Each structure stands twice: as structure tokens, then as C-alpha cells.
Amino acid sequence: MAFKERKKPFRLMVMESLARRMHLSRDDRNKYAYWVKGFEGELKFDEMTQELKCECLILNDLFLLVNGKKVQIDTLIVTAKGIYLYEVKNFEGVYYYEGNKMYSGRSRKEVYDPLNQISHAATLLRQLIEQMGYDLPVKTFVAFMNQNFALYQAPMIEEILLPGILRSHLAQVNEISGQLRQSHRKFAEEIKLMHEEDLSLHNIPYYEESLLKKGVTCCNCGAFIKKYTQSINSVCPFCNKKELVTDTVIRQFEEYRRLFPGLRINATTIFKWSDNQLSAKRIGYTLKQYYKAKGSGRWRYYE
Numbered sequence: 020m021a022f023k024e025r026k027k028p029f030r031l032m033v034m035e036s037l038a039r040r041m042h043l044s045r046d047d048r049n050k051y052a053y054w055v056k057g058f059e060g061e062l063k064f065d066e067m068t069q070e071l072k073c074e075c076l077i078l079n080d081l082f083l084l085v086n087g088k089k090v091q092i093d094t095l096i097v098t099a100k101g102i103y104l105y106e107v108k109n110f111e112g113v114y115y116y117e118g119n120k121m122y123s124g125r126s127r128k129e130v131y132d133p134l135n136q137i138s139h140a141a142t143l144l145r146q147l148i149e150q151m152g153y154d155l156p157v158k159t160f161v162a163f164m165n166q167n168f169a170l171y172q173a174p175m176i177e178e179i180l181l182p183g184i185l186r187s188h189l190a191q192v193n194e195i196s197g198q199l200r201q202s203h204r205k206f207a208e209e210i211k212l213m214h215e216e217d218l219s220l221h222n223i224p225y226y227e228e229s230l231l232k233k234g235v236t237c238c239n240c241g242a243f244i245k246k247y248t249q250s251i252n253s254v255c256p257f258c259n260k261k262e263l264v265t266d267t268v269i270r271q272f273e274e275y276r277r278l279f280p281g282l283r284i285n286a287t288t289i290f291k292w293s294d295n296q297l298s299a300k301r302i303g304y305t306l307k308q309y310y311k312a313k314g315s316g317r318w319r320y321y322e
């Protein structure tokens with residue numbers, strides 16, 4: 020099991036809600052699809068690193084602030100030989116290098132070179148490691164996950180992990196013998212605590228409540244479930260996924276809170292948000308049970 024698990028990014032969850040609940044421009048839909056794909060690539064990489072048998076600590080998705088600069092790390096593996104840092108890409112199609120720059124074969128436009136991205140992250144990480152008082156070498160890699168990806172004129176460097184060599188690279192990591200020292204574990208523990216969730220809505224299109232479709236969506240396929248059940252469980256008519264209605268209420272609450280941080284939420288808010296599909300009684304009961312009530316009477320809200 021990973022020492023730090025990956026969660027679906029906040030930005031992606033917000034975009035997921037917007038994609039279901041309002042009209043997105045073509046650009047925004049493309050952006051959303053690109054984010055989904057990126058996340059899928061990361062999950063695929065996690066599945067592979069989970070199979071590592073060597074002594075190591077895997078930290079997935081770290082968002083750190085180093086000397087006032089933000090750094091996002093896809094995967095960091097603490098091994099007995101030092102730190103392995105990975106930038107994970109799920110690019111599809113043909114790309115090529117020309118004069119130290121990376122281009123998309125389709126648009127012929129320059130793309131942000133992941134080698135620069137990882138080197139930027141490594142610089143900040145090295146500063147951080149030093150400031151934390153550790154002496155750990157950092158090795159960087161860019162893992163390309165997509166089988167339908169080709170990269171021409173790429174520099175012949177160990178750092179670039181094309182889909183065809185990912186497995187052999189991880190087999191090499193697996194060969195690392197030696198045990199983690201106490202300082203390795205302490206470092207992993209400390210850096211895990213430094214992670215902050217990235218709650219910025221950068222690159223998210225403008226939205227407001229009146230633009231969003233109200234209703235209850237399925238926890239699995241995301242479809243709107245029109246007629247909601249009065250029993251303890253609901254079953255999605257499209258994908259047959261079963262969910263406890265209590266969990267549905269919590270999901271609706273969390274989604275609303277994510278979209279409208281800072282707004283006060285009470286039972287009526289969730290009743291309206293679910294387009295009157297969930298029973299008011301069940302909402303009231305669930306909120307009371309799982310959230311902290313503030314204020315009283317008609318001013319009561321939950322956090």
C-alpha cells in the first residue's frame with residue numbers, strides 16, 4: 020500500500036460537477052477530458068508502483084509550498100538509494116523534439132516539456148530536503164503511460180520512460196537492495212504532513228448556482244437519477260449501482276460545499292440542490308448525524 024494515497028484532484032472534481040450540471044464550451048470540455056486522462060494515467064502508474072517489492076515508501080500526489088513557490092509532485096518514492104521523483108504523463112499521439120523543445124506532431128505547437136517540469140520540481144524538492152536537514156539524492160523521471168504515444172528525436176536519456184520500458188525500469192527499482200534507514204522514514208513522514216490539498220479554481224470556467232442543473236447524480240456513472248427512492252438504498256436505473264441514501268446525502272453536501280465554499284448549508288440548501296428528490300427528513304437526519312450544527316432554529320447550518 021502507498022504511504023500516501025492519491026485522491027481525485029479538487030479541480031477535477033469541480034469540473035466533473037460542472038460537466039454534468041451545466042453547458043461547457045468546447046475548450047472547457049477538451050480541458051476536462053485532458054484532466055480526466057491525466058488522472059487515469061496517474062492511477063495506472065500507481066497500480067504499477069504498488070507492485071514494487073523492494074523496501075520503499077511511495078507518496079502519490081504531493082502539493083508543497085517551497086520558499087513561497089508551489090510544487091506539484093505526481094509520485095515520490097523513497098528508496099534506500101535515495102528519492103525517485105516521477106512526472107506522469109498520459110499524452111496520446113505523436114510528439115517530437117526539435118532544438119531542445121517538445122512539440123505536438125498534430126498541431127506542430129510547442130508543448131510544455133515535462134523534462135523542464137520535472138527539473139523545476141526537483142530543484143525545489145532539493146532545496147526543501149536541505150532545509151529539512153536531510154541529505155538525500157534525487158533522481159528524476161518522466162513516465163509516459165499511454166500505449167498510443169510516440170516520441171521522435173527524444174534525447175537518449177534514462178530520465179525518459181517510454182511506455183515500452185516502464186516495466187523494465189520498475190523492475191530495476193525493485194532490484195534496489197538495502198533497507199530504509201530511520202531518516203528515510205522520518206523524511207517521508209514529514210513531507211507527507213507538508214502536503215496541502217490544492218484548492219485553487221484556476222482554469223475552471225465561471226459558474227454560479229443558477230447556471231447549474233439541480234438533482235441527484237449517480238455515484239458511479241454520474242447520470243441524473245430522476246425518481247429517487249424512499250427506502251434506505253437507491254439503485255441507479257442506468258448502471259445498477261446501489262448506494263445508501265445516507266451516502267447520497269453526504270455526497271450531495273460535499274459537492275455543494277466544494278462548488279460553493281464559504282456558503283452556509285442547511286437542510287433546505289441540500290433539498291433544493293437535489294431538486295427535491297431526497298426526502299427532507301432524511302437530509303435533516305443525515306446532516307445532524309454527520310456534520311456539526313451551528314446556529315439555531317431557522318438560522319441553523321452545517322459544517
Ligand SMILES: [Zn+2]
Nearest residue numbers: 237240255258
Ligand atoms: Zn449510475
